[in-house]
Amino acid sequence: MGLEATPASTRRAPRRRPGAPRSLVIASTAVLLFLLLWQAAPPLGLVNGNYTSQPTLIFLAAVEVFRGDQLGHHTWISFSEFFLGFALAFAVSIPLGLLLGVSRTARYLLDPPLMALYIAPSLILLPIMIIWLGIGIASKIAVVFLGVIFPIIVNTMAGMHEADANLVRAARSFGAGPVDIFLRILIPGALPSILLGIRLGVGRGVLGVVVGELYVSQAGLGYQMTTYGSSMRIDRLLVYVLIISFFGYALTSFVRWLEGRVRNWKPA
Amino acid sequence: MIARWFQRHQALILGTSSLIGIVGVWQALASLGVTNPFFVSSPALIADEFVVQLRNGTAAANLGASLYCFFLALGMATVVGVGLGLVSGWFRDFESALDPFIWFKYSAPTVAFYPLFIALLGYGAPTIIAIAFLFALTPIYANTLSGIKNVDRDLVRAAISFGARRIDVFFKVALPASVPIIVAGLRLGVGRALTGVVVAELFGATAGLGYSIAYYAQMFQTTPMMVSIVIVVLLGVILTQLLAFLEAKTDAWRREPTLR
Numbered sequence: 001m002g003l004e005a006t007p008a009s010t011r012r013a014p015r016r017r018p019g020a021p022r023s024l025v026i027a028s029t030a031v032l033l034f035l036l037l038w039q040a041a042p043p044l045g046l047v048n049g050n051y052t053s054q055p056t057l058i059f060l061a062a063v064e065v066f067r068g069d070q071l072g073h074h075t076w077i078s079f080s081e082f083f084l085g086f087a088l089a090f091a092v093s094i095p096l097g098l099l100l101g102v103s104r105t106a107r108y109l110l111d112p113p114l115m116a117l118y119i120a121p122s123l124i125l126l127p128i129m130i131i132w133l134g135i136g137i138a139s140k141i142a143v144v145f146l147g148v149i150f151p152i153i154v155n156t157m158a159g160m161h162e163a164d165a166n167l168v169r170a171a172r173s174f175g176a177g178p179v180d181i182f183l184r185i186l187i188p189g190a191l192p193s194i195l196l197g198i199r200l201g202v203g204r205g206v207l208g209v210v211v212g213e214l215y216v217s218q219a220g221l222g223y224q225m226t227t228y229g230s231s232m233r234i235d236r237l238l239v240y241v242l243i244i245s246f247f248g249y250a251l252t253s254f255v256r257w258l259e260g261r262v263r264n265w266k267p268a
Numbered sequence: 269m270i271a272r273w274f275q276r277h278q279a280l281i282l283g284t285s286s287l288i289g290i291v292g293v294w295q296a297l298a299s300l301g302v303t304n305p306f307f308v309s310s311p312a313l314i315a316d317e318f319v320v321q322l323r324n325g326t327a328a329a330n331l332g333a334s335l336y337c338f339f340l341a342l343g344m345a346t347v348v349g350v351g352l353g354l355v356s357g358w359f360r361d362f363e364s365a366l367d368p369f370i371w372f373k374y375s376a377p378t379v380a381f382y383p384l385f386i387a388l389l390g391y392g393a394p395t396i397i398a399i400a401f402l403f404a405l406t407p408i409y410a411n412t413l414s415g416i417k418n419v420d421r422d423l424v425r426a427a428i429s430f431g432a433r434r435i436d437v438f439f440k441v442a443l444p445a446s447v448p449i450i451v452a453g454l455r456l457g458v459g460r461a462l463t464g465v466v467v468a469e470l471f472g473a474t475a476g477l478g479y480s481i482a483y484y485a486q487m488f489q490t491t492p493m494m495v496s497i498v499i500v501v502l503l504g505v506i507l508t509q510l511l512a513f514l515e516a517k518t519d520a521w522r523r524e525p526t527l528r
Contacts, residue, residue, distance in 0.1 A: 023364035030365035051387055108282035113290060119508050120501040121463035124478065126470065127485030128493060132307060210377040211467055215482075222380070229383030241380050249375035 053234040061235035062242075069224070069236075075243075077220040081137050082209045085144025089201065093152035094194070100153065101160020101190065102182065118150040122204070123211050130216060140212040140220075147204035152197040159193025160186050191262050199255040206248045309490040314498065317491045326480075326492075331499060333475035334465055337393055341400035342461045349405050349457070350450060353412025357446075358438060363413065370409065378402045379467055386472045396468040396476070403464030404457040411453025415446030448519045455511040462504055477503075 035055045042049030065071055100107045100114075126143050133139040163186050171181050213222020221240055228236040274281065291311045297303045298310030305313060321327035356363035378399055385395040419442045427441050469478025477496045484493035 023360070023367070026361050026364040027368050031368045034369070051384060104278075105282065108279045109286040111279070112283040112287055116501050116505050119459060119504040121459075121466050121504070123463065123467050123470070124481055124497055124500050127481050128490065128497070131485060131488060131490065207377060207379070211379050211470075214379060214382075215470060225380045226383075229380070232383070232387065234384060237380070237383070241376055244380070245372060245376040248377070249371075252375065 050232060051234060053238060057235045058238050058242075061233075062239045065236060065239045071243075074219055074221050074224050077137065078209050078213065078222065081140040081212070081220065082144055082205055084137075085141040085208070086148050086201070086205050088141070089145045089148035089152065089205075090198075093149045093197075094156060097153040097156025097194070097197075098160065098187070098190075100157040101186065107157065114150065114153060117146075118154050122146040122150065123208065126208075126212055126215055135216045135218065140209055140217070143208040143212045144205045147208040148201035151200035151204060152194070155193045155197025155200070156190060159190030159197075162193065163189040192259060195255060195259045195262060199252060199259065202251045202255055203248070206244070206251065210244055305490075306488070307490060309494045313491045314494045318495050318498070321492070321495055327495065327499065330475065330477045330480045330496060331503075333393075333479075334469065334477040334503075337396045337400060337469075337476065338461055338465045340393075341397045341464065342404055342457060344397070345401050345404035345408055345457055345461065346454065348401075349408030349453070350412045353409045353450075353453075354416060354443070356409075357413045357416025358442070370406065373402070373406055378464070379471070382468065382471050391472050392474045395472050396465055399468035400461045400464030404461035407456035407460060408450075408453045411456070412446065412450050415449035415453075416442050419445045448515065451511070451515045451518045455508065455515060458507050458511050459504070462500075462507065466500055 038052065039055050041047045042052060042054055100110060123143065125146055126139070129139040129142045129146075133142055167185050167189070168181055171185055176184070209220070210222045210225075213220040214226050217223040217226075221244055225237055225240045225244075228234075228240065294308070295311045298305050298308065298312075318327070352366065356366055382395065382399060385398050389395045389398060423441050423445065424437055427437050432440065465476070466478035466481075469476040470482045473479035473482075477500050480496045481493050481500075484490070484496070
């Protein structure tokens, strides 16, 4: 919302076409202009088409890629790496985060190493993972795991910490035991924060798969990117970039949707 | 007496002891021959190598190369991100026009463009700066935008009724009110820029911490690689602490007068 600072009485009524909101029209025009400029620039000699490709060429490349480039195979590899790494990280980080949220001693003990690893780019461990686990899918699973685990632990811990003290007190005075408080107040209260951690983790996990595969791999979407990138097939490279972007966007949107559900479900 | 002292400094004592514990266990495993130092190195080896790298200047050279790219990328991302954020926060149509591109930037894997950047800008610093710039840009832009957009409407109304023009509202209300959230965006940007620099250095670099990690990995020299990893971790902690300090500073002036 731009700050419409003029008082309501003198404010111009926003002229809107029915059906198409102004912002949508502007956004589509901007994208269309960008695509047109992109299409027109190489023939006009403004940029080198070898580097920038063109929207039409990318569309044709996309058709080729979808017809036969073993897209399914590479997607499956990347997806397995992401999913396995994510599932492992999830299984470890949620219980650990909950434990750290409950136990102060555990939190004091593990906070410094956890924070250091949360802040540091976990991708720097990629080369050593490759030494330990080889160039196959195991090293990518490890990198996804390392990328996903810290945001979830830290945010789960923070969420448990932010639980409303009054609710806890009220429950206790109505005779709730520690288990009841944990299951019925702390965990539901921490859910939005846990989902935030998961959303951050998803972003890092996708980056982990892509960077891991770009670095060294034998198959996967990132592998295809290296292949086409190093042979300057920019059109195909961009097709794969778009595919990854789509997956990243879809996953993040899904978690956002969950976050919205949880927020609405939460009273007040 | 001791119990109370322990209570007060519990966080510090336990935190330090866990770090010492990790280092101790790691060293013990290596010394007892449970783990192979060829693969996992050991704290003693890393400390020795660290001293060697400090003496012969390798550590300083790598750190310097990475910091150079880091600060240039962060500086550019700050100027562009805050600039664009301010304009989009103020002009709604500009935000709408920019939105699809930011959206794409959010979900696209920036690193995948590195062959393109290398072709356009060449190996080394320019490519790294470009990738780190793109990494850091989004959070800085997004925070500036939301800072300007979510300025307290009552403040704006009050300013207007006291005769402020639109430009006054921008410079005297919206901009100062957004400073803390812009700084929070910068803190995110610092982390992203560091990731961007190190990751880009894994690929197309000739110097820097990320480059040295990739280089030693290819040589199977775990110990010097660990030295660089430790430096990156320390760098991340130091930079984030600095920004947290800055954040507290920029937020302090507003807290004092409003005694709620």
